[in-house]
Amino acid sequence: MNWHPIGDISDIPLRGSRCVKTPQMNIAVFRTSEHEVYAIENRCPHKGGPLSEGIVHGNAVTCPLHNWVISLETGKALGADNGTVRTIPLKNEGGTLYIALESLMMAAE
Numbered sequence: 001m002n003w004h005p006i007g008d009i010s011d012i013p014l015r016g017s018r019c020v021k022t023p024q025m026n027i028a029v030f031r032t033s034e035h036e037v038y039a040i041e042n043r044c045p046h047k048g049g050p051l052s053e054g055i056v057h058g059n060a061v062t063c064p065l066h067n068w069v070i071s072l073e074t075g076k077a078l079g080a081d082n083g084t085v086r087t088i089p090l091k092n093e094g095g096t097l098y099i100a101l102e103s104l105m106m107a108a109e
């Protein structure tokens with residue numbers, strides 16, 4: 001895979017996120033209270049709300065617009081809601097975060 005560095009884990013607040021803009025899409029990179037990191041498209045599968053502004057709890061985020069709960073691991077809406085947001089492969093190497101660029105190229109096709 002073609003890994004692209006996007007900064008350090010310490011740039012992301014605990015239970016918070018930061019936005020990474022790419023030509024294909026805006027990505028929200030989340031850090032959980034357990035210091036796990038996930039990258040998903042910053043666009044709620046319901047009506048496109050900015051998931052990066054949602055509340056992180058466990059390995060999920062609650063959309064700030066209408067409170068859908070999205071799994072950061074699978075990108076799927078949890079509970080009774082149906083929808084999936086794109087997840088982007090992310091790795092953490094000694095605190096530096098990388099996303100896989102190929103998956104973005106595929107997203108643009």
Ligand code: FES
Nearest residue numbers: 044046047049063
């Ligand atoms: S846009 Fe996210 S819950 Fe409606």
